[in-house]
Amino acid sequence: MNSLYRRQGGEFLRRAVWDMEVKMIREGASVIPTRFGVSSVDEVLEKNIEELGGFPVVVKNPDENHGRGVALASSIDEVRAVASEMGSGEVLVLRKFIKNARHVKCTVLRDKVLDVIEYLPVEGGFRTNAVKEPRVRPFEYDEKVFEVARAALRADVVEFGGVDVLIDESGRPYVAEMNFPCNFSKNRMCTGVDIAEIVVDYLVSKANQDFVDS
Secondary structure (H helix, E strand, C coil), X not given: CCCCECCCCHHHCCCCCCCHHHHHHHCCCCECCEEEEEECCHHHHHHHHHHCCCCXXXXXXXXXXXXXXXXXXXXXXXXXXXXXXXXXXXXXXXXXXXXXXXXXXXXXXXXXXXXXXXXCCCCCCCCCCCCCCCCEEECCCCHHHHXXXXXXXXXXXXXXXXXXXXXXXXXCEEEEEEECCCCCHHHHHHHCCCHHHHHHHHHHHHHHHHHHHC
C-alpha cells in the first residue's frame, strides 16, 4: 500500500482523541501527566491539580496547535478564566507544568528518527513555539529522547510523524504530542536534512515492494 499508513484503511482508524496517551504509554513512551475531561467543579479541579503536582498547571485546548490554546494558571480562578477565554467550556484538559523544560521535535519514519531540532526559549513565556518565528537549533543525540519518540509513533496507525518532547531539568523526556501530518520545513532550514526526499524515497520503495508481492 503506497501510503504512510501501516495498513489499508488506516486513515479511518486514526482518531484525534486523547486515548492516544494510553496507547503511547503501552508502547513505552513517558507522557506528560495529563487529566482529561476534568469538571470545573471546585472539588474536582482541586483534586486533579493536586495529583498533577499543584500550581502552576497548564490548561490546554486540544483543538489548537503551535502553542496556541495552551496557558499557565496559578489558581482556580485563573484556570477558569483561561478556559473560558479558550472556549474550553465546563470540561477541561489539565497538564503538569514542567519547569524549565527543553522542547525538541523529533521527525520519525517507522523506527528511525530522521532529524531532531530544539526550540529555543522565549523570553517572558513558557511556550517555545507560540511566536511568529520560533528559533531553533540542531539537537544532539540522546537515545532516551529518541526512544520515547519512536514509541509515540508506534502507538499510532501512521508510519511517519512529528513528535514533540519536553525534557525536564533531570534530563527525563516526556512526550507532549505526536502530529501527522507534521511541518518539517524548519528542519531543512536548520539542519539541512531533506526529510521530504527521504519520505518520497520510502514511499517509492514501498510501492515497488507492493508491486513485487502482487
